[in-house]
Amino acid sequence: MNTLDIKAIREDFPILKREVNGKPLVYLDNGATTQKPKAVIDAILNYYTDMNSNVHRGVHYLSQISTDAFEVTRRKVQEFIHAKHDYEIIITKGTTDSINLVATCFGQEFISAGDEVIISAMEHHSNIVPWQMICEAKGASLKVIPMTEAGELDMDAYKSLLGPKTKIVSMNYVSNALGTINPVKEIIELAHDQNVPVLIDAAQAVQHIKIDVQELDVDFLVFSGHKMYGPTGVGVLYGKEEWLNKMPPYQGGGDMIKDVTFEKTTYNELPFKFEAGTPNIEAGIALNAAIDYINHLGLDNIKKYEDELLAYATERLKEVEGIKFIGTAKEKSSVISFVVEGTHPYDIGVLLDKLGIAVRTGHHCAQPVMEQFHIPGTVRASLAVYNTKEEIDALVAGVKRAVAMLV
């Protein structure tokens, strides 16, 4: 497929037909979670209707087919991000879970008193707090790469932060609050020059931008299923084999062991070493359908269309008197964050909701970002492949109407 048939794509998402507050739903909160195509919903239904059984355990038929389906997802993820081995794909609960795993296990092994961890000023709380916790436990310190008024990283500052004390760099590919696409390739190269590994939070990138972990040479890459048209409760941690092998296990329990006696337990191999307990099986299996769906549309096509939509939305929103965009980086992806003079983001969000338009308002779990811009929060419209120019028109009309009422 070269150009996307958006009308046909919308037909794949049952929820897009519903009304909200008596108006057709205009769903522009895709940065929080995307809607699910029928193929994903069917995969969940099919799992419970046809194959429900615990994975990696039974010799019986159902357990084998559910295990097979679950493992198909692992290999699908491997292909999707072009990892070298399928056992480098750890299935987690989501991005937050993946980051906590790395912060805890990497931190336990490699971070000591006096060491430094580098993050950026535009991180989601989930890529701040786990590092703060491990730094506090180990007596290490957290260093933050500052950003400019446009919402771009200060790369010179990054270079000067990197040093012999740096143990790991952890930052996002795309900022959830600002939409900035960060120069991750350069960030990784600079860190590797000093033998420092890098974790990339791709929660807001993987559904928009083609990622090749080997080409990026990234050490850890994390993302969530539910922001990429897949189910909630499942996510991915990609880690280079050498790092994953050097790290101690995360949680103890079933699945992650080889032998257990009361004296000593030996741990299972990758990836199971990091997958204690029964996973979210239906979500794991349905993630496969979500990736198939993205592959079927083609990430390049998706990006091209979303970029066009983003440019259109940005241009049209400029018509709103008093609007100020927060995050005006040159390289942006699918997110428009703004405030309007004389209004509170919350008020605009409430009124848009009454018009059937779903946006996110508030600090987007990135309070330090809001602090830098001296605002309580923003209104954020975040796009997905099923959004249309007509929906952007509805948003612009809604914002104008809200502002007229509020100011």
Place this chain on the structure above:
Amino acid sequence: MTINEIQDELIEDFSFYQDWMEKYELIIQLGKELPLIDESNRQDQYIIKGCQSKVWLVPELKDDGKLYFTADSDAVITKGLVSLMVKVLSGHSPKEIADADLYFIDQIGLKEHLSPTRANGLLSMVKQMKLYSLALQAKVS
């Protein structure tokens, strides 16, 4: 007027508006009309934190034995909702306030704003108003 009489009056006021946006026009109007609280009272001790909008609530027990509230918010819709609460509860005895059944919010279709997941701090504000009343009641008796 009793607390319930004020509630009934508000329910009637809102019944003229069928359309959601009209209801919100009225709430916004009320928000804009709510007298600003004294700048000196915009302090952290009076703040009720919602996730997104801030609410300040200042109680004052006057000589007539009645509890008066002034309040403010940084978001105008929240301020409008706050003003409704102040209208209904301010100027009554602590016992009346503590015992009040706030049915008007539900009846004018604004119940969603009182859900615990709502990020406007309104539910916390109602709780705080009741807590002040209970505390004062205990003190008086």
